[in-house]
Amino acid sequence: MPEILPVTKDNWRALTKLKVREDQRNFVATNTYSIAEAQFGDDVEGEGHWDMFPYGIYDGDTPVGFLMIAYNYNAPRFQGYILRLMVDEKFQGKGFGKFAMNWTLEKYRADDRVKMVAISYEPENEAARQLYASLGFVETGEIVDEEALAVLSL
Ligand SMILES: CC(C)(COP(=O)(O)OP(=O)(O)OC[C@H]1O[C@@H](n2cnc3c(N)ncnc32)[C@H](O)[C@@H]1OP(=O)(O)O)[C@@H](O)C(=O)NCCC(=O)NCCS
Numbered sequence: 174m175p176e177i178l179p180v181t182k183d184n185w186r187a188l189t190k191l192k193v194r195e196d197q198r199n200f201v202a203t204n205t206y207s208i209a210e211a212q213f214g215d216d217v218e219g220e221g222h223w224d225m226f227p228y229g230i231y232d233g234d235t236p237v238g239f240l241m242i243a244y245n246y247n248a249p250r251f252q253g254y255i256l257r258l259m260v261d262e263k264f265q266g267k268g269f270g271k272f273a274m275n276w277t278l279e280k281y282r283a284d285d286r287v288k289m290v291a292i293s294y295e296p297e298n299e300a301a302r303q304l305y306a307s308l309g310f311v312e313t314g315e316i317v318d319e320e321a322l323a324v325l326s327l
Contacts, residue, residue, distance in 0.1 A: 175272045177240065180208055180227040187236050188229045191261040200298050201259045204239045211241060220248040225256060230273050237264040240273045242280075244287070251289035251324055253281045258301075270300075274308055282327050290327060293320035 180188060189205045202210075204227075211225040223245045230238030241257035255277055260269045281287045292310060294301040302321070310323035 175237070175269055176231045176233075177228045177273060177276050178231055180211070180229060184229055184236065188227075188239055191236060191239055191259065193259050194262045194265075197262075200295050200301065201257060204257075204259070207239065207241050207257045214243070217245075217248075220250075221245055223248075223254065227257075228273075230260065230269050232264070232269070237261055238269050238273060240277065242277055246286045251291040252287040253290035255290065255292040270304055271307075274304060278308065278325070278327075288327060290325045291322060292325075293317050293322045295319070296321050 178184065185208055189203070189208065191204055193201060208227050211227045214222055214224045216222050223243045225241055225243045227239070227241045229236050230240055238260035239257060240255075243254040243256050244252065245254075246252050255274070258270060258273060260267075260273075278290070281290050292305055294305070296316075302323075305323055308325065310325045312321055312323045315322045
């Protein structure tokens, strides 16, 4: 079984070495950028502050991917946001992405304060669209920062 572990002083360097394929580079920020962003979270007008939590996806001791999820219990539309998901090019297509998504949704479902979860992706990212649609995410038709927004009611 894969495992999802928080980013710490001990594992962050290894997680920054994970890479997606060349043709996928514009689908996701680097893990280094995401780990930096997570130190501060973000304030969104009309929503308030989003706290961000970065994780490594592991196959045993081997880091295979990266996940970053966000919470804002006061946000009016969705209180959870799956900000980043990537699986290293060497480990794609083996179920790690789906495992990480299911782990995340289980975590959000266990929290009564999270009623809706959102995710966004480049419109041409078919793998991402199919993965999220298979879990019940529905596109709203909105484009946020050039990405299609999809939501899931828990
Ligand atoms: C998208 C991504 C996270 C999926 O992770 P993964 O471990 O490769 O995917 P999984 O093996 O868990 O597959 C899960 C589902 O994704 C979809 N999928 C994965 N690869 C796919 C491909 N090449 N084409 C179409 N659908 C694909 C399928 O729906 C698949 O379900 P299935 O196996 O039941 O058909 C991974 O491909 C990735 O890191 N891509 C580059 C970065 C990125 O796009 N991140 C998402 C940003 S929003």
